[in-house]
Amino acid sequence: MVLTNARFSLRRFWAMICKEFLQMRRDRITFAMLLGIPVMQMVLFGYAINSDPRHLPTAILSADNSVFSRRIVAAMQSSSYFDLVRTVDSEAEAKRVIDNGEVQFVLSIPQQFSSKLVRGKQPALLLTADATDPAATSSALSAFRYFAAEALAGEFRGPLSYLQRQGAPLQVIVHPRFNPEANTRYNIVPGLIGVVLTMTLVIITSLAMTRERERGTMENLLSTPVRPLEVMLGKIIPYIIVGYLQMGFVLLAAHFLFEVPLSGNVLLLLVVSLLFIVANLGVGLTFSTLARKQLQAVQMAIFFFLPSILLSGFMFPFRGMPRWAQWIGEMLPLTHYLRIVRGILLKGNGLAEILPNLWPIALFLLVSLSIGLKRFRKTID
Amino acid sequence: MNNSAPVIEVEGISKIFSGKTVVNRLSLQVERGEIFGFLGPNGSGKTTFLRMLCGLLRPDAGGGRCLGYDLLSEVEKIRSRIGYMAQHFSLYDDLSVRENLDFMARIYAVPKRRQVVAETIEQMGLEPFAGQLAGTLSGGWKQRLALAACLLHQPELLLLDEPTAGVDPMARRDFWEQVYALTAQGISALISTHYMDEAERCNRVAYLAYGDLLTAGTAEEVVSRSGLSTWAASGLDIQELAARLKGVPGIELTIPFGNNLHICGTDSGQLEQSLRPFMSDERFRWQKQETGLEEVFISLMNRQARGGDGSH
Numbered sequence: 301m302v303l304t305n306a307r308f309s310l311r312r313f314w315a316m317i318c319k320e321f322l323q324m325r326r327d328r329i330t331f332a333m334l335l336g337i338p339v340m341q342m343v344l345f346g347y348a349i350n351s352d353p354r355h356l357p358t359a360i361l362s363a364d365n366s367v368f369s370r371r372i373v374a375a376m377q378s379s380s381y382f383d384l385v386r387t388v389d390s391e392a393e394a395k396r397v398i399d400n401g402e403v404q405f406v407l408s409i410p411q412q413f414s415s416k417l418v419r420g421k422q423p424a425l426l427l428t429a430d431a432t433d434p435a436a437t438s439s440a441l442s443a444f445r446y447f448a449a450e451a452l453a454g455e456f457r458g459p460l461s462y463l464q465r466q467g468a469p470l471q472v473i474v475h476p477r478f479n480p481e482a483n484t485r486y487n488i489v490p491g492l493i494g495v496v497l498t499m500t501l502v503i504i505t506s507l508a509m510t511r512e513r514e515r516g517t518m519e520n521l522l523s524t525p526v527r528p529l530e531v532m533l534g535k536i537i538p539y540i541i542v543g544y545l546q547m548g549f550v551l552l553a554a555h556f557l558f559e560v561p562l563s564g565n566v567l568l569l570l571v572v573s574l575l576f577i578v579a580n581l582g583v584g585l586t587f588s589t590l591a592r593k594q595l596q597a598v599q600m601a602i603f604f605f606l607p608s609i610l611l612s613g614f615m616f617p618f619r620g621m622p623r624w625a626q627w628i629g630e631m632l633p634l635t636h637y638l639r640i641v642r643g644i645l646l647k648g649n650g651l652a653e654i655l656p657n658l659w660p661i662a663l664f665l666l667v668s669l670s671i672g673l674k675r676f677r678k679t680i681d
Numbered sequence: 682m683n684n685s686a687p688v689i690e691v692e693g694i695s696k697i698f699s700g701k702t703v704v705n706r707l708s709l710q711v712e713r714g715e716i717f718g719f720l721g722p723n724g725s726g727k728t729t730f731l732r733m734l735c736g737l738l739r740p741d742a743g744g745g746r747c748l749g750y751d752l753l754s755e756v757e758k759i760r761s762r763i764g765y766m767a768q769h770f771s772l773y774d775d776l777s778v779r780e781n782l783d784f785m786a787r788i789y790a791v792p793k794r795r796q797v798v799a800e801t802i803e804q805m806g807l808e809p810f811a812g813q814l815a816g817t818l819s820g821g822w823k824q825r826l827a828l829a830a831c832l833l834h835q836p837e838l839l840l841l842d843e844p845t846a847g848v849d850p851m852a853r854r855d856f857w858e859q860v861y862a863l864t865a866q867g868i869s870a871l872i873s874t875h876y877m878d879e880a881e882r883c884n885r886v887a888y889l890a891y892g893d894l895l896t897a898g899t900a901e902e903v904v905s906r907s908g909l910s911t912w913a914a915s916g917l918d919i920q921e922l923a924a925r926l927k928g929v930p931g932i933e934l935t936i937p938f939g940n941n942l943h944i945c946g947t948d949s950g951q952l953e954q955s956l957r958p959f960m961s962d963e964r965f966r967w968q969k970q971e972t973g974l975e976e977v978f979i980s981l982m983n984r985q986a987r988g989g990d991g992s993h
């Protein structure tokens with residue numbers, strides 16, 4: 301019999317894919333789960349979960365250098381809601397730092413703020429907020445109105461004491477960007493794409509391989525010329541397709557059921573999602589090499605899924621979490637993927653803006669897939 | 682490759698699982714066209730040895746050749762030329778008979794796949810079940826499907842791990858006819874089994890106990906090398922006889938077969954002398970008998986358990 305000694309055979313690879321699809325079709329319950337999970341999640345997370353995050357990164361765009369503006373900035377700095385992380389010099393720069401998620405707020409102090417203030421003309425302060433997650437910004441906003449006025453009151457002494465009697469010395473204009481109606485569904489529903497993908501793909505891939513071992517079919521498979529990479533890719537690719545189906549499903553539901561405006565480039569989202577999908581499959585694969593039984597595989601998948609859903613900024617605003625939780629969150633692919641999904645769908649981000657969140661996913665993918673492959677090679681032995 | 686070279690040729694092969702030696706410096710040769718029987722008690726390392734031959738496990742020591750390819754470095758070449766049937770059914774329960782065979786044929790890149798699969802289904806008498814899920818077949822039919830699956834790519838060597846366990850006598854006979862037909866075409870087979878009648882159907886047998894190869898050769902060689910002589914006593918109260926014979930010098934072991942008691946010893950003179958007083962017992966008929974493989978294997982195991990050296 302003629303056999304090429306090629307390291308990778310497309311034929312065997314194709315045989316694996318066909319087999320996986322056949323088995324997927326037979327396994328009605330799993331198949332129903334694959335489509336049922338997105339539906340269930342959509343229903344469950346129609347609600348919002350509130351919280352009171354602090355230390356939100358803020359930038360200052362100041363066109364007025366006076367004792368009053370300095371006083372407001374100082375008050376902001378001493379409040380626990382805002383962390384002044386930088387100053388910006390132009391409107392364009394202000395837009396950029398908000399678009400790429402570097403800050404949550406930009407406080408713009410207009411020209412002649414102090415002179416208008418002194419003349420009692422009630423000048424306006426503009427607070428631009430990244431309101432994709434309204435839960436994260438609402439309490440900070442109401443706090444700001446209060447202490448800005450409070451801070452100035454301290455300055456209205458001596459010759460300026462007449463300003464105290466005038467009522468509100470200034471106006472605060474809030475400009476919530478991306479989600480002007482503070483609709484939490486806008487934030488939750490796109491995030492569901494990431495949650496659904498993490499949940500199903502990690503569980504399903506960790507099961508797929510463990511099942512071969514538990515049922516003893518691995519022994520037969522490995523006594524044939526099939527190569528580890530062929531087995532692995534043969535198992536992964538059908539689930540990539542499943543991942544995209546789920547994604548399409550959530551996107552359609554988001555648009556037609558929940559009326560989330562899909563302002564961004566959906567094609568870009570589909571492309572970068574591949575990284576995220578494969579990163580999750582890598583995790584599932586690694587688990588499948590560790591688990592002896594299918595039950596163990598599921599337990600491990602849940603072990604990964606829980607921090608992902610709790611610490612990624614899906615359930616609670618990321619910036620509201622304690623520092624250590626944020627550290628863990630930063631290591632999870634879902635955290636970065638959520639920022640990308642929300643960035644693209646709600647803010648209309650392009651590739652440049654999502655790049656800071658793209659490379660951590662790529663890194664995670666590299667690590668998880670190579671551990672998976674390495675461990676898989678070992679179990680064959 | 683050289684046609685007279687042995688198909689399996691291993692030297693000092695060992696496998697150790699977490700400190701426990703499961704296969705102990707085993708050396709073995711299997712010739713082309715031969716049916717080689719592999720026997721031994723449960724847990725003696727038969728499956729482990731077969732797994733090492735098809736590259737599922739790496740030997741911890743020793744090495745050798747299978748079909749002329751090195752066991753350690755040419756595993757790929759070996760895998761595409763052997764047909765391995767695992768002890769437990771290891772095809773997919775949730776695929777139909779035809780789908781399973783089709784999958785295996787694709788994996789082995791069998792030319793004219795559809796035709797080969799259809800022919801195999803017909804030859805193995807699997808037509809009535811072709812569309813049935815493999816998981817719903819009865820045990821014997823699963824074994825048959827598993828055998829069919831490892832014949833698709835026309836392997837040169839069959840490694841069959843207890844292929845007839847739980848199979849009815851008719852199906853076992855069919856199975857052996859099939860194996861004979863295959864070996865007539867020059868295919869070799871290494872078959873592990875617990876059935877003595879099957880051991881006797883093999884050209885040569887090897888007996889493994891707790892990792893050690895105790896003996897190997899044709900059935901006659903194995904029997905004559907054991908030096909055992911056997912007497913049979915038939916009657917109704919053989920249990921009581923067996924109890925009385927315990928500890929009598931020259932009697933190595935007694936094995937009941939229905940209404941027969943086989944009594945063996947290595948020193949035929951002393952055996953006869955020790956049995957003489959019992960022969961006057963009217964209840965039993967006494968007869969000298971050919972020693973069978975079963976007696977040899979049991980005595981080998983006893984000796985190994987007692988002496989622990991297994992030297993023979």
Ligand SMILES: Nc1ncnc2c1ncn2[C@@H]1O[C@H](COP(=O)(O)OP(=O)(O)OP(=O)(O)O)[C@@H](O)[C@H]1O
Pocket residue numbers: 698699703721722723724725726727728729730768
């Ligand atoms: N993967 C493994 N890890 C640890 N121990 C193992 C492993 N595989 C087999 N063993 C041990 O090796 C010994 C030999 O097992 P093996 O399956 O080779 O025996 P066998 O001769 O095939 O027995 P049987 O007749 O019951 O099939 C057993 O004691 C078994 O527990």
Ligand SMILES: [Mg+2]
Pocket residue numbers: 727728729768842
């Ligand atoms: Mg066995």
